[in-house]
Structures are given as C-alpha cells and as structure tokens.
Amino acid sequence: MSGLEKLRVAVIGAGAAGLCAARHLLSRRDTFATPVVYELTKNIGGTWVYEERVGHYDNGLPIHSSMYRDLRTNIPKEVMSFPDFPFAKHLPSFVHHTEVRKYLEQYCDHYHLWDHIKFGTSVASVTPVDVKGGWNGLAWDVTSNDVVDHSKSTTERFDAVMVCNGHFYDPYIPAIPGLDKFKGMVMHSHDYRSAEPLAGKSVVLLGAGLSGLDIAMELSSVDAQVILSHGQRPLTCPLPPGVQQAPPVTSVLDDGTLEFKNGETAKPEVFLFCTGYNFTFPFLDKKVGVKVQEHLVWPLYKFLIPPAYPSLFIVGICRAICPFPHFHIQSQFVMSVLDGSFRLPSREEMEKDIELDIAARRSRGIATRHILKLDSEQWAYNDDLARLGGFNPLPRYWSNLYESNKVFRARDMLNYKTYNYTVQDNLEWKVHDLHGQQLQKPLAVKKQM
Numbered sequence: 001m002s003g004l005e006k007l008r009v010a011v012i013g014a015g016a017a018g019l020c021a022a023r024h025l026l027s028r029r030d031t032f033a034t035p036v037v038y039e040l041t042k043n044i045g046g047t048w049v050y051e052e053r054v055g056h057y058d059n060g061l062p063i064h065s066s067m068y069r070d071l072r073t074n075i076p077k078e079v080m081s082f083p084d085f086p087f088a089k090h091l092p093s094f095v096h097h098t099e100v101r102k103y104l105e106q107y108c109d110h111y112h113l114w115d116h117i118k119f120g121t122s123v124a125s126v127t128p129v130d131v132k133g134g135w136n137g138l139a140w141d142v143t144s145n146d147v148v149d150h151s152k153s154t155t156e157r158f159d160a161v162m163v164c165n166g167h168f169y170d171p172y173i174p175a176i177p178g179l180d181k182f183k184g185m186v187m188h189s190h191d192y193r194s195a196e197p198l199a200g201k202s203v204v205l206l207g208a209g210l211s212g213l214d215i216a217m218e219l220s221s222v223d224a225q226v227i228l229s230h231g232q233r234p235l236t237c238p239l240p241p242g243v244q245q246a247p248p249v250t251s252v253l254d255d256g257t258l259e260f261k262n263g264e265t266a267k268p269e270v271f272l273f274c275t276g277y278n279f280t281f282p283f284l285d286k287k288v289g290v291k292v293q294e295h296l297v298w299p300l301y302k303f304l305i306p307p308a309y310p311s312l313f314i315v316g317i318c319r320a321i322c323p324f325p326h327f328h329i330q331s332q333f334v335m336s337v338l339d340g341s342f343r344l345p346s347r348e349e350m351e352k353d354i355e356l357d358i359a360a361r362r363s364r365g366i367a368t369r370h371i372l373k374l375d376s377e378q379w380a381y382n383d384d385l386a387r388l389g390g391f392n393p394l395p396r397y398w399s400n401l402y403e404s405n406k407v408f409r410a411r412d413m414l415n416y417k418t419y420n421y422t423v424q425d426n427l428e429w430k431v432h433d434l435h436g437q438q439l440q441k442p443l444a445v446k447k448q449m
Helices: 016-026 097-110 210-220 323-338 347-363 375-389 397-411
Strands: 009-012 036-038 121-135 138-146 153-158 160-163 185-188 202-206 225-229 243-246 249-252 258-260 270-273 291-293 296-298 312-314 420-423 429-432
Touching: 009 016, 009 121, 009 138, 009 153, 016 036, 016 097, 016 323, 036 121, 036 138, 121 160, 138 160, 160 323, 202 210, 210 225, 210 243, 312 323, 323 375, 375 397, 397 420, 397 429
Parallel strands: 009 036, 009 160, 160 312, 185 270, 202 225, 202 270, 225 243
Antiparallel strands: 121 138, 138 153, 249 258, 291 296, 420 429
16 A cells, blocks of 8 residues: 555444544545445444334344433433534433434534445455555455345455444343243343333342343332342442342242342242343454453453454443543544554554453452443543543543542432533533532542542
8 A cells, every 4th residue: 555545444333433433534534535334224323223123123134222212311411422522502411312313413414424324234244354565464355235135245445444333232141040940021121112011010130230220210110129139239329119139140940930149039020131232243254363252352452453453443342431432532542543643562562461451450350251341440541542642632521520420320329310510611510400409529539630
C-alpha cells in the first residue's frame, strides 16, 4: 500500500459502537476511505431496538434484541451520551429506551452515517490475508451475505476491521445440576419483554445485576412473589414489596424443587435467569486465535487488539462500563493506531503486557470471568488510551457523576431514577430529587476527584 492510499476499514454492526466507529472514520477523510458498516437487521441501534417478539424472525434469523418494553436507562443521560453529541436538554436524566434509539438515529443524521450502512447483511467470514505493502503486512477479506437472498454473497478486501457486533444476544445459562427436572417455566431475561405475563406468579430470579434488579422491581408491580437469588453481598437498600433475597441456586432436586446454597428450597412457577450473555464471534477465522474462555475474550492488547493481527479491533467487550463514552475513546484509540500517531509495541511486547495485566487482576482476587468487568477502573483505562493516542480525555466531571449515580442507586434502588443531574462545567455538576431538592454529593466519591 503506497503512502497515498487511504485505509479501507470494515465495521461489523450498526449498534452504538459501530456507529461511533463510522463517525470517527468519516471525520478523518485524509487518512480513511469511507467505511463500510455491515448490519444484520433493517435498523441501526443494536440492543436499543425494541422487538416485541422473541425467538426468531419470519426469515429464521434469531431475534437479537434483549430490550424490554418499560426499560429506562440506569445511567444519567449527562454521562451516557457520546461526549461530542449530548442528549436533548429537555429530557429527564433517566430516559426511556425509545429516546436512546431516537438519539442514535439523530447521531446518524448529524454525522451522515446512513449511506455507509449495508442493512440486511450478515458477515459470514473475516479472514486475514498476507499482503506485501499492506498495513503491517496484512489485509482482511470480509465475506457477507444478503439475509433475504442467501445466494447473494460478496467478498471485499479491507486494510482493517472493527468488530462491533455487541454482546447482549446469546444468553448465558449457568450449568445447574438437575435443571432439566424443573417443572415450571424456565426463561432468560433475553426473552423478557414485560411483567404482565408473570403477574401474581412465584418467581425465582437468578442474578442481581442491573437488569435483574430492574426486572425484580417490574415483577413486584404486578404482585409477583420474587426470590432474588444471587451470590453478591446481600442488598441493604429497601426492596420493593414481594421481593426477598436468597443465596444462589445450586441444584434442582428430582421433584423439581430449587435448592439454594444455604440448603433452603423453593418451588416457584417460574425460574428466570438474569445471568448475562456469551461473547460470540462466529465469523472470525480460527487462525486469528481470539478465544473466549470463562467470559474472557483474549489475547487482546488493551482489551481491543489481538497482538498477532493488529489491524483487527474488537470494540466494546468490556463490561460494567459507561458504554457510549467508552466506544468514543476506543474508536479514537483505533484511529491513532491506524494513522500511526500511536505506534503499537511489538507482538511479543503486547503479549507480555496482556499476560502481566491479567496476572495483576488475578492477584487482586478478580476471577477470570470478571476480568472484563472494569467498573471503577474504566476511568484509568479510558485516560490511558487517550494519553497513548494523543486525544482529549473525557471531561473531569464524567467519572465523578457516574460513580455518584452508583452510590445513589445502591442506597435507593426504588427512586434513584427520579433524580435529575445538571452539568455546570468541566468539573462541577449538581443533582436534584423529584421535588427539586438539591442533594449532597456522596462524599466517598468526592474524595476520588
């Protein structure tokens, strides 16, 4: 590739991460050719597109969306947005999912992304090719199919590929001995749409992540009797009526009874798994060597780049993060790698970096399955990428406001979404409750600034 040729980049998926990738590629016409964004469905927005049906579409494709009807965001819009494209000012801090979809459509309008998206297109394979003079001696052949007419298959060559295929669609159901003996209804939150079908029923809900807590509150509102079964420290905030806590379910007995870790039992009508999702990259050529083991995708330098194939980028796999700003930072870091402003270490150095990073996390007692769960470490990660890539980090208030919302949520799960936030400047923000009363910022978080 001569120095004058622009880099061609394929983007897989037109959810928030893929749109963000395309927006940054398009902003750098000097370096990048217009991107090609492959999207399986007819819509942009990925997980933010609500689909009432569950299971499969009429054309046999699986329904990917896990969105439920009444979901409102659990992150205030003031820090949920892409930093260069705020949500509309008139909206409350915690918005309904339809507003997020609308926001992503406006993002597409604003950055002129629509023309670069190939809708109704599934990616069948992504294969590395040795190319003399290619970026790092590599190119990528991307083969895609029309989802309606499978005979329409196309292969295009790219200098780099950004994988933005999301990870909220392949349900993870833990192996519980005897699960096949359960006599009631087994479902995963992926197929949960609304509480009414479970009105008045007894439900054991396994998993107290954010969607588990949210769904427990919805079920409470239709008089379901909910046992929230989880392995975390017991929640200390007030729980909604009809919701009680229990340790994890460890087995299902021969008569279909669920047994908990403490030896107690329950025989609910519904066993609802809120246990998260599997990562899946079925189109990636095996020789790329990206593995998924115990919910860890590896080896990836900076949770993004396989050292042996450094023009492949797997965007947005970190969990317990503020997603849109995270994609914004990762996408800009990818630009800095591809345009040469950040020179990647050698393959060996990257592999060593990954090894040391994983070892350090394990030494802090982090289980393999939680290594991608960045949580409060996301801010240092984001700042590290911004520093290496030489672009602006997130404004300083961002982490403080986000972490404060976590404290408010832990204190008052039932009401925290009624709070409204106002950003005053790069450092300062304030928060008011439903009655317009200004709340004190949580001190524990304030000290971290």
